[in-house]
Amino acid sequence: AARATPKLSNRKLRVAVIGGGPAGGAAAETLAQGGIETILIERKMDNCKPCGGAIPLCMVGEFNLPLDIIDRRVTKMKMISPSNIAVDIGRTLKEHEYIGMVRREVLDAYLRERAEKSGATVINGLFLKMDHPENWDSPYTLHYTEYDGKTGATGTKKTMEVDAVIGADGANSRVAKSIDAGDYDYAIAFQERIRIPDEKMTYYEDLAEMYVGDDVSPDFYGWVFPKCDHVAVGTGTVTHKGDIKKFQLATRNRAKDKILGGKIIRVEAHPIPEHPRPRRLSKRVALVGDAAGYVTKCSGEGIYFAAKSGRMCAEAIVEGSQNGKKMIDEGDLRKYLEKWDKTYLPTYRVLDVLQKVFYRSNPAREAFVEMCNDEYVQKMTFDSYLYKRVAPGSPLEDIKLAVNTIGSLVRANALRREIEKLSV
Amino acid sequence: ASSDSGSTSPTAAVSVEAPEPVEVIVKEPPQSTPAVKKEETATAKNVAVEGEEMKTTESVVKFQDARWINGTWDLKQFEKDGKTDWDSVIVAEAKRRKWLEENPETTSNDEPVLFDTSIIPWWAWIKRYHLPEAELLNGRAAMIGFFMAYFVDSLTGVGLVDQMGNFFCKTLLFVAVAGVLFIRKNEDVDKLKNLFDETTLYDKQWQAAWKNDDDESLGSKKK
Numbered sequence: 001a002a003r004a005t006p007k008l009s010n011r012k013l014r015v016a017v018i019g020g021g022p023a024g025g026a027a028a029e030t031l032a033q034g035g036i037e038t039i040l041i042e043r044k045m046d047n048c049k050p051c052g053g054a055i056p057l058c059m060v061g062e063f064n065l066p067l068d069i070i071d072r073r074v075t076k077m078k079m080i081s082p083s084n085i086a087v088d089i090g091r092t093l094k095e096h097e098y099i100g101m102v103r104r105e106v107l108d109a110y111l112r113e114r115a116e117k118s119g120a121t122v123i124n125g126l127f128l129k130m131d132h133p134e135n136w137d138s139p140y141t142l143h144y145t146e147y148d149g150k151t152g153a154t155g156t157k158k159t160m161e162v163d164a165v166i167g168a169d170g171a172n173s174r175v176a177k178s179i180d181a182g183d184y185d186y187a188i189a190f191q192e193r194i195r196i197p198d199e200k201m202t203y204y205e206d207l208a209e210m211y212v213g214d215d216v217s218p219d220f221y222g223w224v225f226p227k228c229d230h231v232a233v234g235t236g237t238v239t240h241k242g243d244i245k246k247f248q249l250a251t252r253n254r255a256k257d258k259i260l261g262g263k264i265i266r267v268e269a270h271p272i273p274e275h276p277r278p279r280r281l282s283k284r285v286a287l288v289g290d291a292a293g294y295v296t297k298c299s300g301e302g303i304y305f306a307a308k309s310g311r312m313c314a315e316a317i318v319e320g321s322q323n324g325k326k327m328i329d330e331g332d333l334r335k336y337l338e339k340w341d342k343t344y345l346p347t348y349r350v351l352d353v354l355q356k357v358f359y360r361s362n363p364a365r366e367a368f369v370e371m372c373n374d375e376y377v378q379k380m381t382f383d384s385y386l387y388k389r390v391a392p393g394s395p396l397e398d399i400k401l402a403v404n405t406i407g408s409l410v411r412a413n414a415l416r417r418e419i420e421k422l423s424v
Numbered sequence: 425a426s427s428d429s430g431s432t433s434p435t436a437a438v439s440v441e442a443p444e445p446v447e448v449i450v451k452e453p454p455q456s457t458p459a460v461k462k463e464e465t466a467t468a469k470n471v472a473v474e475g476e477e478m479k480t481t482e483s484v485v486k487f488q489d490a491r492w493i494n495g496t497w498d499l500k501q502f503e504k505d506g507k508t509d510w511d512s513v514i515v516a517e518a519k520r521r522k523w524l525e526e527n528p529e530t531t532s533n534d535e536p537v538l539f540d541t542s543i544i545p546w547w548a549w550i551k552r553y554h555l556p557e558a559e560l561l562n563g564r565a566a567m568i569g570f571f572m573a574y575f576v577d578s579l580t581g582v583g584l585v586d587q588m589g590n591f592f593c594k595t596l597l598f599v600a601v602a603g604v605l606f607i608r609k610n611e612d613v614d615k616l617k618n619l620f621d622e623t624t625l626y627d628k629q630w631q632a633a634w635k636n637d638d639d640e641s642l643g644s645k646k647k
Binding site for chain 2: 080082083084085086182184192194203211213214215216249250252253254255256257258259260261262263264275276277278279280281297337341345348349352353356362366370407408410411412414415418419421422423
């Protein structure tokens with residue numbers, strides 16, 4: 001910080017983390033380990049958030065996750081074009097590489113538990129609002145309802161004073177609202193958990209499917225993901241939210257033979273942020289995860305980025321406060337934002353361009369699927385997905401890829417013109 | 425026509441599998457304007473259903489063509505004078521794709537689609553799509569090229585032959601060719617502009633966090 005903040009006397013820095021998902025859990029753990037008095041407030045401890053539940057391989061290592069929380073290891077992806085050309089991706093995966101599928105209730109609970117073990121205080125409560133401090137160093141007052149664990153209890157209203165707040169409370173973040181963080185566009189994702197007959201389930205043992213086409217979604221994709229003992233079938237859209245049910249039916253229809261006879265055991269819908277909020281921090285309040293809007297375009301991935309942003313924000317607080325000994329200010333939190341944008345903005349940008357180029361029309365989707373059949377593309381895609389780093393490609397292969405992609409796009413668009421001629 | 429065409433009971437299928445959260449979302453008007461205003465509709469919904477039967481549209485209409493065999497076009501049937509008539513392959517595939525857009529088909533692992541448009545040779549595409557426009561484009565490119573060479577020569581004194589060895593002139597040439605290719609009609613200028621706005625929007629959304637702190641007290645104190 002540019003301004004020298006004073007040392008705290010007789011106490012440690014107090015930070016409240018609102019929301020106990022991957023972002024909140026990871027933030028609370030890092031804070032507690034860094035010697036900060038940490039309070040985590042979560043409204044529902046066994047919340048199974050509707051979520052695809054895919055995590056990249058590097059998350060297992062970076063967050064030291066035990067292997068038993070991973071329900072399934074997906075090693076094969078099938079991309080299916082509007083004209084039903086199916087391309088298998090994942091041929092380039094090495095033996096130990098996979099995409100992990102987790103249940104959010106399991107992952108979230110595990111991360112919270114770990115935060116608690118590191119010294120964080122976990123409160124089952126609902127955050128209501130906060131009073132902003134009068135001075136630059138006076139505390140925030142949080143208002144929340146605490147539940148004592150008994151079901152049906154209305155809970156008791158309480159207040160608490162803290163020095164800083166991390167908002168990890170998801171798409172409808174109350175923390176974001178209280179700092180006037182602004183809105184973001186969101187996509188609606190709709191998902192049905194379907195229990196399918198055993199013999200059909202074996203097909204989805206280690207395989208996930210992605211369907212693209214105007215029928216399943218005008219701007220996203222439809223999916224069939226394997227879960228612990230069932231599959232999740234869903235789709236999403238930003239532009240045509242009112243038609244989501246139509247898209248869901250279309251997704252089921254495209255997968256029909258493979259999920260026939262299935263029983264719907266759960267129906268879920270949730271918002272996915274499309275871009276970050278205009279303001280991601282204000283004074284000593286910072287947003288992380290979905291509350292900030294850290295979900296990638298194109299793939300709609302958010303768990304890893306949530307956990308990572310929670311940790312990065314917490315690290316900035318630990319560093320700025322010199323392990324809880326000093327007061328912090330906005331400058332310390334800005335360091336988190338700076339580092340985040342520097343590290344991940346290129347990734348977000350690339351995925352945004354991919355979505356814009358390849359999800360815009362059926363011909364573009366055909367070209368996309370064609371492109372994904374290329375081994376080099378698969379290798380690069382998986383490398384960047386699994387390890388969250390952009391591996392330098394070979395220039396020759398890059399040029400080949402560019403030429404092939406343009407070829408695919410030109411062909412698909414030529415056919416589109418032919419189709420238009422037909423309809424006149 | 426919609427995907428329901430040919431179904432036996434599409435309406436029944438829709439009404440039976442309509443659990444709570446679905447209704448909530450459907451009630452939401454189709455949003456053309458961005459921004460999250462209606463928080464209640466954006467709230468995550470999560471409802472357990474007791475083993476409800478999953479329904480699909482029972483469409484039996486499938487794409488059929490005597491020349492479409494085992495997931496690909498039977499090229500033998502497209503032969504004309506001993507050569508494959510690629511033009512009719514293109515037309516046939518266009519017809520199939522149009523059909524599929526109106527009647528999306530279920531995927532099947534037993535009958536995969538194998539036809540790959542890249543087997544159609546490049547000259548067949550060019551012959552079909554480029555020739556009518558090629559005269560116009562070539563003419564334009566030649567004229568622009570000539571006048572650019574003239575202006576560069578008259579302004580800088582660098583002759584045509586020397587221009588070829590000059591990096592700046594090569595770039596100019598490239599820009600001219602790209603321009604001729606991308607801007608074929610006047611509408612194309614607007615289209616390109618829209619595309620540019622669209623691609624920069626996302627960056628603006630990210631930069632917002634850095635812009636609005638300029639007018640904040642703390643931001644200025646730091647400096």
